[in-house]
Amino acid sequence: MSLILNDLAIGYPNHLVMAGIGGTISTGSAVALIGQNGAGKSTLLRTLAGDQSPVSGSCVWDAPVKRHRSIAWLSQSPSLRPDAPLTVRDLAAMGLWARLGLFGKPCRHDQDRIDQALDMVGLSDLENQQVSTLSGGQLQRALFARLSVQDCGLILLDEPFSAVDTASQTKLLEVIQHWVGEGRTVIAAIHDLDCARQFPLWWELSKFGAILRRSDDKPLSSMSQPLRAVSGVAQSS
Amino acid sequence: MVGVFAPFFDYEFMTRAALGGVALALAGAPLGVFLVMRRMSLVGDAVGHAVLPGAAAAALLSGGSTLWTTLGAALTGTMVFMTAGPASRALRLPEDAGFAVFYLTALAIGVMIASMGGGVIDLDKLLFGAALAIDNTALALACVAALVTTIGMPLVYRPLLIDTLDPQFLRASGGAKWAGPVAQSVFFGLLALTTVASFHALGALMSIGLTILPAIAARFWAKSVPLMIASAAILGMLGVLAGLLVSFNLAAPVGAAIVSCLVAMVLASSLVGPNQSLLTRALGRASLANRAP
Structure with a gap:
């Protein structure tokens, strides 16, 4: 019951952004998607949302509750x-x-x-x-x-705090915690690392690939199948 | 007061023109509100102009038949609408620039075809319309446009509204994928039908006026989309009737009289309408100034 990525490659017809993204993210996770500008955060979210086709591979959202399948x-x-x-x-x-x-x-x-x-x-x-x-x-x-x-069971947010003040940011973080408490999965692209520390998991995009880890740098133990990096480059845990 | 409206009862051509105009105002109201919200007012105008070459050629070949003129107008109007956008993108021109090239080309070709007719074609009628000379075919077309639009728009209202206000959400919301493209196709089909139907009354140059101007005025009277559509329908009908009376009493060209009355409504609405008019904004500023310490 999770988001399953199978050798996913993202990008555009003449521009491959990232390849070999695989693994699972469990339901009820709150994940901060971090990385420098141009790392592919928005492209990955658009692909997961179905607004853009993957270059190759697949991503499947397998929700435990019928009404959470969207x-x-x-x-x-x-x-x-x-x-x-x-x-x-x-x-x-x-x-x-x-x-x-x-x-x-x-x-x-x-x-x-x-x-x-x-x-x-x-x-x-x-x-x-x-x-x-x-x-x-x-x-x-x-x-x-x-x-x-x-x-919906999977909620994808692209830089949700980029144009809001501290009070609104606090309110929005409370909402995200509420969603996660209801068993939804939230993946949010965030460039501000202080803000990203509010999320227990980080999914970091870099030249080494897409690596999932805990935001407090402790060993990642909760994931049954941790995401792996770009093929042959690095491992997530 | 009743005497003012007597021409509509005393003269058959005025009755016919009023019926046709009211039907077109009803058809144009929802279409105009969505065109304005989609920021496509000028694209609609360009398509209105683009009906001329088809109408002129068909009128020339058929000896002025209303039916054939209508079909010819629909053909070139649709062609320009379907090709201007893709051509602009292929040539990397801004879309409005592409529409400008296409509609000016269409106007020029249309005028040349009409002038080749050697008097068979009434160019003034093609350009400016003849609302007082609406025949049964043109009246029936206006009524069909009103009927089909009144049925068709509610069918696609929900996806069309979301597509207009937040297209990205419509694509990514998990709803039916076909809803957006189908709603757009129905909308532009109805727009083409109404524009061609309006062409007989207002001509190629002003045919979109009855669709766009009441919708612009309605924004100063209503905050919600359904109320905007209702306001646009009422303002459009009033504008048509006022324009016909002005034309009747002052012997003014009827298309120009109707459009002038609609423009007057836009100006009056922008001055005193209850929503974001100059008056309400001035009152709001005065209220704020009075509250300041």
Whole structure:
């Protein structure tokens, strides 16, 4: 029950970013994806999210709970139009799209889930405010509320704290801890190592490959099948 | 007051023009709101212009048949719409520059074809429309556009809205992969149908006006998309009726009168509308200044 990577190669038609990524990440893990600019963090997340095809190999998300089989992804530059005529509640409700489809009507349970998501990110008081009037940190929290409503088992975040203040960052970290506590897996690309230390696991991308290790540098014991590095270059533990 | 509207009851051509205009306003409202949100107002305008060569050639060959003129307009409008974007990308031109090249080319070819007709083709009618001379075919086309749009837009509303406001989310949210492309295709198909239907009333130069202008005005009256669509429909219908009356009473060109009335509505809305108009922003600033210590 985990994210299984099988000899995954990521990149573009004429540009291989990284190859030979393999191993598993257990459900309920909180992983900080770290590495220098250009290391391939965003490319890896896009590939895991299914927004980009792998060059070769495969990645499979095998969720223990049926409703957790979907993958949610928040990119570094969300495509949400800054002048979108939506309230904060409308934006959170957008997370129901995959379940409701073209004509489904949100039920009482769905409304409760939106209420809980807005409450969790601290935006209940602003639920009727237009998203165009939100600050950067508030908008990021609203997007986290939408991720919560999506109810996915694997949540991929690309630099989720890059445009938020300390208070919003603390709130968002609490939300991530809550998700992990619910048995979801969170992988977040983070360039700030102080912030990345809030995550128990680091998945480090470098010229030596993709190496999973504990953020406190203690031996990695919880992983049944630790991720391995680029073929033949390094080992993760 | 009732007397002002008497021409709509006294003259059949005014009744016909009002019915056609109201139908086009209903069809154009949701399409215009989405075009404006997608920041494609000028692309819509370019496609409107691009109907000219097909309409002129078909009118020349068919002796001015409304049906054939409509089909010809649809053909070149669709061709420009389908090729301008890919051609721009292939030539590494900004997309709006590609559309400018294509629609100016289409306009020039259309005017040349019309001038070759030796008086068979009424170029003024092709360019500026003839809302007061709408025949049964053109009226039926306008009603079909209104009916099909009223049915089609609710079917794709949800994925189209998400695709318009946050396309990345639609792709990565785990929902049906086909929903986005299908919603886009339905939307642009309905836009093509309505643009061609509007062409008979407003001509190649202003056919998109009845779609875009009420939608722009509606942004100053409503905050949510459904209310914007309702506002655009009401403003569009009012603009059409006002334009027809102005044209009737002042003997002004009818297409220009309708577009002028719609522009006046945009200006009035931007001044006094309840949402982000100059007035509400000034009142907001004054309120903040009064609260300052």
